[in-house]
Amino acid sequence: MDEIQIASLLKSSELFPIPQGLKLSYGTAGFRGDAKLLESTVYRVGILSALRSLKLGSSTIGLMITASHNKVSDNGIKVSDPSGGMLSQEWEPFADQIANAASPQELVSLIRAFVEKEEIKIGGDKGAEVWLGRDTRPSGESLLRAAEIGVDSVLGSVAVDIGILTTPQLHWMVRAKNKGLKATEKDYFENLSTSFRCLVNLIPISGNNKFEISKLLVDGANGVGGQKIEELRASLSNLDLEIRNTGRDGGVLNEGVGADFVQKEKVVPLGFGLKDVGMRCASLDGDADRLVYFYVPSDSTSDVKVELLDGDKILSLFALFIKEQLNVLDDGNEGKQSRLGVVQTAYANGASTDYLKQLGLDVVFAKTGVKHLHEKAAEFDIGIYFEANGHGTILFSESCLSWLVTKQKDLTAIGQGGSEEHKAVSRLVAVSNLINQAVGDALSGVLLVEVILQHIGWSIQKWNELYKDLPSRQIKVEVPDRTAVVTTSQETEALRPLGIQDAINSEIKKYSRGRAFIRPSGTEDVVRVYAEASTQEAADSLANSVAQLVKSFLGSS
Ligand code: G16
Numbered sequence: 001m002d003e004i005q006i007a008s009l010l011k012s013s014e015l016f017p018i019p020q021g022l023k024l025s026y027g028t029a030g031f032r033g034d035a036k037l038l039e040s041t042v043y044r045v046g047i048l049s050a051l052r053s054l055k056l057g058s059s060t061i062g063l064m065i066t067a068s069h070n071k072v073s074d075n076g077i078k079v080s081d082p083s084g085g086m087l088s089q090e091w092e093p094f095a096d097q098i099a100n101a102a103s104p105q106e107l108v109s110l111i112r113a114f115v116e117k118e119e120i121k122i123g124g125d126k127g128a129e130v131w132l133g134r135d136t137r138p139s140g141e142s143l144l145r146a147a148e149i150g151v152d153s154v155l156g157s158v159a160v161d162i163g164i165l166t167t168p169q170l171h172w173m174v175r176a177k178n179k180g181l182k183a184t185e186k187d188y189f190e191n192l193s194t195s196f197r198c199l200v201n202l203i204p205i206s207g208n209n210k211f212e213i214s215k216l217l218v219d220g221a222n223g224v225g226g227q228k229i230e231e232l233r234a235s236l237s238n239l240d241l242e243i244r245n246t247g248r249d250g251g252v253l254n255e256g257v258g259a260d261f262v263q264k265e266k267v268v269p270l271g272f273g274l275k276d277v278g279m280r281c282a283s284l285d286g287d288a289d290r291l292v293y294f295y296v297p298s299d300s301t302s303d304v305k306v307e308l309l310d311g312d313k314i315l316s317l318f319a320l321f322i323k324e325q326l327n328v329l330d331d332g333n334e335g336k337q338s339r340l341g342v343v344q345t346a347y348a349n350g351a352s353t354d355y356l357k358q359l360g361l362d363v364v365f366a367k368t369g370v371k372h373l374h375e376k377a378a379e380f381d382i383g384i385y386f387e388a389n390g391h392g393t394i395l396f397s398e399s400c401l402s403w404l405v406t407k408q409k410d411l412t413a414i415g416q417g418g419s420e421e422h423k424a425v426s427r428l429v430a431v432s433n434l435i436n437q438a439v440g441d442a443l444s445g446v447l448l449v450e451v452i453l454q455h456i457g458w459s460i461q462k463w464n465e466l467y468k469d470l471p472s473r474q475i476k477v478e479v480p481d482r483t484a485v486v487t488t489s490q491e492t493e494a495l496r497p498l499g500i501q502d503a504i505n506s507e508i509k510k511y512s513r514g515r516a517f518i519r520p521s522g523t524e525d526v527v528r529v530y531a532e533a534s535t536q537e538a539a540d541s542l543a544n545s546v547a548q549l550v551k552s553f554l555g556s557s
Contacts, residue, residue, distance in 0.1 A: 046150020084175025
């Protein structure tokens with residue numbers, strides 16, 4: 001790094017002193033915290049993303065300013081790699097180091113050492129390019145400016161503000177840009193509506209699908225997703241959407257609304273109630289990378305509990321549909337081109353895992369965090385991953401896609417364009433275009449769920465009958481130091497504090513079909529408790545006793 005570069009970094013970093021006592025970690029999905037404390041962090045991640053771009057031959061990197069499901073006063077930042085996936089985990093320690101550097105001098109010396117180690121060339125012919133997006137949080141605009149200054153302080157770099165977006169839109173655009181495809185927001189919407197239309201046109205006209213298209217009620221979490229799905233609606237036919245909680249009517253982002261609230265509390269979001277009994281409803285989270293469905297059952301009481309169709313149920317519906325299409329295809333190679341697998345986490349309801357295994361699928365488990373699930377799903381020809389909280393997608397390998405596209409062409413060429421095989425292969429190709437290949441995306445998820453339900457002629461109630469969830473409960477426990485909890489790689493057992501797992505096991509033994517685990521959240525300052533048992537009362541009681549154990553081992557804050 002030459003003197004001009006060092007001077008540029010020192011000068012800009014003086015603008016963003018680190019708040020005293022701030023200690024952050026890249027976590028499950030980037031840095032998150034109180035928005036008022038984050039300017040220095042976001043500025044530093046701006047620098048990191050410019051370096052990442054240079055390291056990867058000036059490919060475009062994405063930066064998203066969002067704290068997703070967290071409260072509106074929080075914000076955060078996550079980095080998208082050129083593939084549209086999450087930042088390579090190999091760079092996370094560097095992210096942690098620079099975010100916590102105490103002074104401009106320390107920051108610059110860390111950057112200098114890293115640039116040398118990684119052999120990053122600053123000031124070459126091509127500079128870095130970083131695309132910046134943000135959600136609707138009021139703090140987003142000034143944080144985005146801090147990120148821009150970070151990017152600009154690496155000489156020759158360009159920061160491009162692409163405005164207010166959902167997180168998956170940014171990831172999609174970065175991926176498309178680096179593949180040399182059309183990559184604007186308009187292209188994103190066109191891609192969704194074209195592939196949705198294609199799947200609609202492939203719905204069988206006879207059989208069991210005499211299905212009235214009923215209205216879908218969407219809870220937009222008072223965030224960016226509600227606004228973007230309104231834009232998308234304009235280009236869709238075959239879908240009747242009523243969008244609530246768009247944020248325009250004074251509602252607060254994620255407060256009593258959104259996918260995280262509905263999934264954790266299992267009650268209706270604000271703006272929904274007994275008037276909606278039996279209706280199909282979908283809830284997005286604050287940056288629209290999560291999706292859950294729900295309905296108010298006819299026997300609901302005034303506290304308006306919902307029947308929840310979470311990420312596990314969406315995964316099961318997708319798996320069923322994909323498997324049905326693959327069954328029609330004869331790949332002449334004993335399924336070697338189309339190995340279908342699914343990825344879940346420890347939060348997956350035990351009943352969903354049993355169901356997926358009964359379908360004959362390979363089920364594998366990953367740590368919480370899409371970055372972990374995505375990696376495992378990519379090992380299959382078609383890998384479907386979902387967290388129970390509604391974050392997931394379907395990945396098609398390059399070789400599987402090219403096999404599908406070739407098959408589609410070959411069938412057309414031999415006059416089999418109208419065959420069942422051709423329709424099945426065309427559906428799979430359309431799914432690969434519709435569903436976001438970069439990251440879980442509530443908007444593309446809604447479209448795929450809706451078209452599958454139309455295809456098989458199912459109501460939401462019928463879909464819910466795929467299997468019956470084991471009753472479960474999740475609780476957050478605030479403790480003085482959540483990092484005191486250390487778990488095994490799949491997060492099903494706690495290794496620390498010593499003795500806590502034995503105590504949890506003794507509790508679990510008291511319940512029929514009991515299962516419970518604890519883990520430190522990577523996005524909030526809490527320890528999460530998950531419990532499952534044969535009745536709701538038992539699941540609640542198990543979760544409460546495990547939460548008590550957490551408090552007695554770690555103290556309450
Ligand atoms: C993020 C991650 C998800 C994760 C969730 C909760 O979601 O992308 O993979 O499940 O945080 O993580 P934790 O339990 O560690 O707090 P989002 O929608 O908030 O970006």
